[in-house]
Amino acid sequence: MVFRLNNRLLKNQGIALIFVLGTVAVISIIAIEMAQKVQMAKMMVVERRDSVKALELAKAAYRWSVFRLQMDNTLDGVPPIPGTNYGGKKDDQSEIQWTFPLVYPFPVTSILTPESGINTPEDPGADGTFSSTITDESSKINLNDVGSSTIQSGTRWSGTASVLVNLLASPRFSVFFSASANKNILDIPRAIDDWTDSDNQVNYVRGGDENAEYKVENANYKIKNGYLYTLDEIRMLAPMNDKLLEELKPFVTVYPFNAKLPRLSTQTIVPAGKININTAPVELIAALFSQTAIASNRGRLECAQNFAKARMISAFRSVKQGGTEPNFHTYLQKACGASAAEGAKSFIDDQVLGSLDVRSDVFRIEAIGMAGDIEKKIVAVVLRSGDKPKILYWKVY
Numbered sequence: 374m375v376f377r378l379n380n381r382l383l384k385n386q387g388i389a390l391i392f393v394l395g396t397v398a399v400i401s402i403i404a405i406e407m408a409q410k411v412q413m414a415k416m417m418v419v420e421r422r423d424s425v426k427a428l429e430l431a432k433a434a435y436r437w438s439v440f441r442l443q444m445d446n447t448l449d450g451v452p453p454i455p456g457t458n459y460g461g462k463k464d465d466q467s468e469i470q471w472t473f474p475l476v477y478p479f480p481v482t483s484i485l486t487p488e489s490g491i492n493t494p495e496d497p498g499a500d501g502t503f504s505s506t507i508t509d510e511s512s513k514i515n516l517n518d519v520g521s522s523t524i525q526s527g528t529r530w531s532g533t534a535s536v537l538v539n540l541l542a543s544p545r546f547s548v549f550f551s552a553s554a555n556k557n558i559l560d561i562p563r564a565i566d567d568w569t570d571s572d573n574q575v576n577y578v579r580g581g582d583e584n585a586e587y588k589v590e591n592a593n594y595k596i597k598n599g600y601l602y603t604l605d606e607i608r609m610l611a612p613m614n615d616k617l618l619e620e621l622k623p624f625v626t627v628y629p630f631n632a633k634l635p636r637l638s639t640q641t642i643v644p645a646g647k648i649n650i651n652t653a654p655v656e657l658i659a660a661l662f663s664q665t666a667i668a669s670n671r672g673r674l675e676c677a678q679n680f681a682k683a684r685m686i687s688a689f690r691s692v693k694q695g696g697t698e699p700n701f702h703t704y705l706q707k708a709c710g711a712s713a714a715e716g717a718k719s720f721i722d723d724q725v726l727g728s729l730d731v732r733s734d735v736f737r738i739e740a741i742g743m744a745g746d747i748e749k750k751i752v753a754v755v756l757r758s759g760d761k762p763k764i765l766y767w768k769v770y
């Protein structure tokens with residue numbers, strides 16, 4: 374009997390112990406979970422704080438970049454100083470401060486030693502950092518200016534379209550348009566032309582449905598009939614492919630354009646963007662020259678290379694004949710053997726001349742803010758005009 378009682382007592386005690394242990398385990402799990410939640414909440418607060426900070430820093434970097442561009446504009450108001458690179462409205466890569474990346478905190482040089490008496494902060498980047506770069510979009514071909522207008526005798530291509538065709542005819546792109554590839558260089562401007570104009574008729578044959586080629590893959594496909602908003606959009610053009618797009622990217626842009634004005638193929642194209650001869654890549658300069666004036670690819674490239682050397686010493690101040698020296702026309706006559714004789718073929722077609730400039734108006738700003746482990750990036754494209762820049766594109770990453 375006693376034994377049986379003891380046995381039951383032991384059993385009860387065992388059950389109690391299991392209860393206690395069970396409770397302890399449950400409490401421990403709750404405690405650990407609570408601690409984890411608190412930790413996570415803390416991390417989220419820090420992350421949110423850093424995220425806000427990083428975005429504000431990126432915005433500050435953007436504002437700084439805009440300020441630099443405006444400052445450059447003000448400096449352009451100073452009259453040109455003859456024989457020097459100073460003053461006057463022009464933009465070139467060697468002179469202008471916006472071509473250098475900007476960072477914050479500003480670099481502290483080693484001359485600030487303890488002996489100098491100036492206190493340098495222990496960790497200047499502790500409160501976050503930013504960096505920004507400005508690149509020139511006016512050094513490129515604006516694809517939204519590529520198009521044709523119907524005139525009585527046929528089709529007239531815009532100057533910008535001619536430059537694109539010349540570029541595509543250069544050796545760099547020959548692989549894409551060989552006879553075996555069964556591709557015609559003109560397919561590209563033709564496709565852009567009908568993509569952006571408001572009608573549904575194929576312009577170069579003056580008839581037929583623009584969508585016909587696209588409907589082969591998708592019966593319901595309708596092309597945009599509006600301006601290109603991004604570069605990647607041109608991948609959707611029927612004659613475009615990934616490799617050609619990558620090869621083209623350094624030379625082309627879609628800015629600026631005015632989405633409010635639909636493009637009518639019956640009207641002559643007035644280019645919304647101008648190519649800056651002081652900053653355009655050498656291959657693009659070569660594509661400006663008329664193929665009838667300099668017949669060989671080699672001749673065009675050599676002339677462009679010489680011009681690129683000349684603009685490094687002194688930025689060009691005007692494009693058309695008779696403009697302020699250094700002048701593009703004078704240079705081409707001297708350096709590229711253009712005949713000065715009456716009736717001689719002009720080096721650059723009039724249409725193309727109308728889409729050239731010596732300064733830049735459109736810039737891409739990449740502004741990055743960093744705080745803690747968080748990085749925020751703003752990519753913006755701005756049109757520098759008047760007092761306030763016009764934002765053409767804005768995206769936060």
Ligand SMILES: [Ca+2]
Pocket residue numbers: 566567568569570571572573574583598
């Ligand atoms: Ca169209």
Ligand SMILES: [Ca+2]
Pocket residue numbers: 566567570572573574575576583638
């Ligand atoms: Ca059309």
